Amino acid sequence: MTVTNTAPTVALREARIPGDGIYEGRRVLHRVPEGWEERPYELFEVEPQARTIGAEIRGVDLSRPLGPGLRAELHRALLEWKVLFFRAQHLAPDRQRAFARHWGELETNPLLAAGSSEDVVRFDKGSGSTPTFENVWHADVTFRERPALGAVLQLREVPPAGGDTLWADMAAAYDNLPQDVKDRVDGARAVHDFIPGFARFYGPERLAPHQERFPPVEHPVVRTHPDTGRRMLFVNASFTTRITGMPREESDRLLRYLFQQAHIPEYQVRFRWQPGDVAFWDNRATQHYAVNDYGAHRRVAERVAIAGDRPF
Numbered sequence: 001m002t003v004t005n006t007a008p009t010v011a012l013r014e015a016r017i018p019g020d021g022i023y024e025g026r027r028v029l030h031r032v033p034e035g036w037e038e039r040p041y042e043l044f045e046v047e048p049q050a051r052t053i054g055a056e057i058r059g060v061d062l063s064r065p066l067g068p069g070l071r072a073e074l075h076r077a078l079l080e081w082k083v084l085f086f087r088a089q090h091l092a093p094d095r096q097r098a099f100a101r102h103w104g105e106l107e108t109n110p111l112l113a114a115g116s117s118e119d120v121v122r123f124d125k126g127s128g129s130t131p132t133f134e135n136v137w138h139a140d141v142t143f144r145e146r147p148a149l150g151a152v153l154q155l156r157e158v159p160p161a162g163g164d165t166l167w168a169d170m171a172a173a174y175d176n177l178p179q180d181v182k183d184r185v186d187g188a189r190a191v192h193d194f195i196p197g198f199a200r201f202y203g204p205e206r207l208a209p210h211q212e213r214f215p216p217v218e219h220p221v222v223r224t225h226p227d228t229g230r231r232m233l234f235v236n237a238s239f240t241t242r243i244t245g246m247p248r249e250e251s252d253r254l255l256r257y258l259f260q261q262a263h264i265p266e267y268q269v270r271f272r273w274q275p276g277d278v279a280f281w282d283n284r285a286t287q288h289y290a291v292n293d294y295g296a297h298r299r300v301a302e303r304v305a306i307a308g309d310r311p312f
Contacts, residue, residue, distance in 0.1 A: 020253060020256070020257045021260075022260050022261070022263065022264060027172070027176050027264070027266040027267075028172075028175055028176055029051050029052050029172055029266060029267075030052065030171075030172070030175060031051065031052040031053075031080060031081070032079075032080055032228070033171075033228050033229055033230045036080075036228070038080075039076075041073055041076075041077065042073070043059070043060075043069060043070050043073050044057050044058060044059040044060045044070075044073065044074075045057070045058040045059050046058075046077060046081070048081070049085065049269045049271070050268065050269040051266065052082075052169045052171075052172050052267065053081060053082045053083060053167055053168070053169040053172070053267065053268070053269045053286070054081060054082070054083050054085065054167060054269025054271070055077060055080075055081035055083075055084055055085070056084075056085045056086075056087065057074070057077065057084050057085065057086050058087075060074070060086060061089075062086055062089045062091055062095065062096075062099050062278060063089065063090075063091055063092075063095050065098070066099070066102055071102050074280075075103070078150070078280065078281075078282055079225075079227055079228055079282070082167065082169055082281060082282045082285045082286050083167045083269065083271075083279055083280070083281035083282070083286060083288075084279070084280045084281070085271055085277065085278070085279055086277065086278040086279075086280070087274065087276075087277055088274065088275075088276045088277065089154065089276050089277070089278045090275070090276035091154055091276075091278065093115060093116040093117065093120050093302065096120070096152055096154055096278070096302065096304055097117070097119065097120065097304050099152060099280075100150075100151075100152040100280075100304045100305075100306050101306075103149060103150060103306045104149055104306045104307050104308075105306070105307045106119040106304050106305065106306060106307065107119065107141070107148055107305040107306070107307050109121055109141065109305070110210065110213075111194070111198055111202075111207075111210060112132065115302050119304055119305075120302055120303070120304055121302065121303045121304070121305070122300070122301075122302050123299070123300070123301045123302070123303070124298070124300050125292070125294075125298065125299040125300070126296060126297065126298040126299070130201050130202075132201055133197070133238065133290065134290045134291070134292035135289070135290070135291065135292050136197075136200075136237055136238055136289065137168065137236060137237055137238075137259070137262040137263070137287045137288070137289045138197065138236045138237060138238035138239065138287055138288070138289075139170075139234070139236050139239075139283055139284075139286065139287050139288075140283050140305060141194075141283075141305065142192045142219065142234070142236060142238075142239045142240070143192045143193055143194035143197075143214055143216075143217060143239045144214070144217065145217050145310060146307060146308050146309055146310050147219075147283065147284075147308050147311065148283045148305040148306060148307065148308050149282070149283060149284060149306045149307065149308035149309070150280065150281055150282050150283045150284075150305070150306050150308075151280070151281060151283055151303050151304065151305045151306065152278060152279070152280045152303065152304050152306075153165075153278065153279045153280075153281075153301055153302070153303040154276070154277070154278045154301065154302050154303075155273040155274070155275060155276070155277050155299070155300070155301050156275065156276075156300045156301065156302060157275060157298055157299060157300035158273045158274060158275050158299060159294035159295075159297035159298065159299050160294075160297060161294065162291060162292075162293040162294035162295075162297075163273060163290075163291065163292075163293070163294045163297075163299045164270055164271060164272050164273065164291045165270075165271050165273070165279065165288055165289065165290050165291065166268050166269065166270045166271075166288065166289045166291070167268065167269050167271075167281060167286045167287070167288045167289075168261075168262040168263075168264075168267045168268050168286060168287045168288070168289075169267045169268075169285065169286060170232040170233045170234065170261075170262070170267075170285055170286060170287060171225070171230045171231065171232045171285055172266070172267040173232075173233045173261035173262065173264070173267055174222060174231050174232055174233045175231075176261075176264075177233075177261070181254075181257070181258075182222075184254065185221040185222055185233075185254075185258070186222055187220075188220070188221040188222075188243055188244070188245075188246075189218045189219065189220055189221065189243070189244045189245075190218065190219060190220075190221050190234075190235050190240050190241075190242065190243045190244060190255075191216050191217070191218055191240070191241050191242050191243075191244060192216065192217050192218070192219055192239045192240050192241070193214075193216040193217075193239060193241050194207075194210070194214045194239060195207055195211075196238065196239065196241060197238030197239050216241070218244060219234055219311045220234060220311055220312065221233070221234060221235055221243060221258070222234060223284065223311040223312065224312055225284055225285060226284075226309060226312075230285070232284065232285055233258060233261060234284075234311060235255060235258050235259065236259065236262075236287055237259045240255060240259075242255070243255065262287045262289075283305075283308065284308065284311075
């Protein structure tokens with residue numbers, strides 16, 4: 001006698017996650033491009049802070065001049081880790097500027113408060129201060145034809161708690177885009193404008209005089225790193241306004257999705273500051289987020305930015 005399995009088929013109700021979101025799941029995390037030659041460092045110690053981004057550099061005194069060998073090793077570490085941290089440096093502004101100049105000419109930014117010289121930006125935050133670029137993911141000055149190569153930031157006064165900064169690896173963000181999204185953004189260009197970012201805290205009377213100096217510019221949605229050859233997502237919520245040649249509604253929807261990529265924890269490193277700490281980051285390969293969670297306490301930082309090249 002043959003027995004037939006007649007167990008009823010279990011039917012699931014229809015359920016669907018809304019599209020264009022970010023979901024849990026495994027990420028592909030490559031710190032360096034394929035074929036990269038990894039070599040030990042001879043002049044300092046490297047202490048990784050996250051899987052693909054962020055490393056503390058130990059055994060380097062930035063107040064002293066850099067020799068060619070040390071500069072070369074630090075440059076290699078910057079390309080590998082995208083942001084480097086140096087504890088307790090307590091650099092005078094001229095030494096901070098001298099260190100940054102090993103990577104190029106320094107930028108000025110007339111839209112932000114200056115420190116001891118016009119190429120030093122001073123962020124002095126406390127009760128009643130102008131918020132500027134906090135609580136938003138962004139890359140610096142992408143509204144320029146040649147956005148900054150990188151920046152060197154030092155904390156001079158730190159609140160008792162809070163005030164951390166996060167960086168996101170935008171090569172990892174690009175690597176993990178779905179293939180259909182890559183097909184849409186590879187070769188696309190987007191408009192960047194200083195006004196949306198600065199309008200968060202400045203009025204029209206402050207911004208209007210700078211419109212001629214900083215007209216809207218176009219950059220690739222996905223840029224290629226000039227040193228490593230990696231492909232990196234290059235749009236941000238402060239300055240990217242639309243994708244060229246795309247209907248506004250479609251552009252807005254796609255940009256919202258691309259902006260969200262910086263929010264994924266696997267692509268991030270978070271740094272807790274102490275007075276005198278220095279961070280040096282590759283602005284081409286990262287976005288960053290300064291956390292304003294310290295209330296009326298004071299937080300004082302000084303930054304110098306290194307002029308960059310035209311994205312391609």
